[in-house]
Amino acid sequence: MSEVINKTVDEATQVAIMDQCPTADVPARSPLAHQDQSSKVAPQNPGVFLWEDALKTHLVLRGDANNADFRQGIEAATGLDLPEALQSTQSDDWALGWIAPDEWLLTGPGDQAFAMETTLRKHLSGHYAVINVSGGQTLVRLAGPEARSVLMKSCPYDVHDRNFPIGKIVNTVLAKSQATIRRLGENDWELVVRRSFADYIWRWLMDASGEYGLHLGQPDAATAARQSNPSRANPVEG
């Protein structure tokens, strides 16, 4: 038994990595593909924008945060610092969020899952794990001046500025399910939801956003610029 354990193993041959999307014509459907994701009649001054960031790469990284080799390996492969508890780091394409003391979630462009996984395995060694969970979850984006009000209705976690600054990531209860909530900007939130709960959470968010004026789809450039300087007073501020 001990002979087997002590034998030097070639890690490259021990791990089977599969390119789950080898060519662009492999059919893929997001868990929200059946939902109508664009407003036919958009409200005049929408308070909430809701859209899906579909078919992205989701990689779960496990390892020891106190291991310098692991930290440096992640940094070399992704260009991102390993975030501290409840924090996230972000580059143009990739985002790395803290999930647990030994677990992180890396999200990025959908067609680069295999390339990133290969790069990570090249830079990491020892006791670690890289798991492609792209098919198991999806990203739902919530934006607009009333996006926080929708979250306040939907989850027990305190989403006030003083407790939830930009860049923070929290795994918590959302509606009667759960979600990983990350704050990208003043009025910009990202939810990681399980595939099987995506439909439920999408419908919940549509219902909860109704009273604020819901626009399904991303805000256009002009709207985004106007809303980055919100003139509307927020009653829950302060």
Added chain:
Amino acid sequence: MFYIYCPYCGEHREEEEFHPKGQAHLARPENPDECTDEEWGNYLYFRDNPRGIHHEIWVHAIGCRKFFNVTRDTQTYEIKESYRMGATPEVTHANDPLS
């Protein structure tokens, strides 16, 4: 509702994110093949039901998914402390000022 401090997240969270997992600090008999039926039975089935200080395991199920220990007063429901696995509780029945 409890408002529980998760020692791994470093924050208080609502009780609905957690699950209780029973009494903490149960030592498994070191050699199950050689212990008596009574020792094994006590380990497997018998639990304390104290009035006052109780150490219990909780898991941050909808969160960081880590297990940790909580010291709770079963009379007042007050949570005295939460501490990581492997740590020693600071509040025990012996040094509880109210017991």
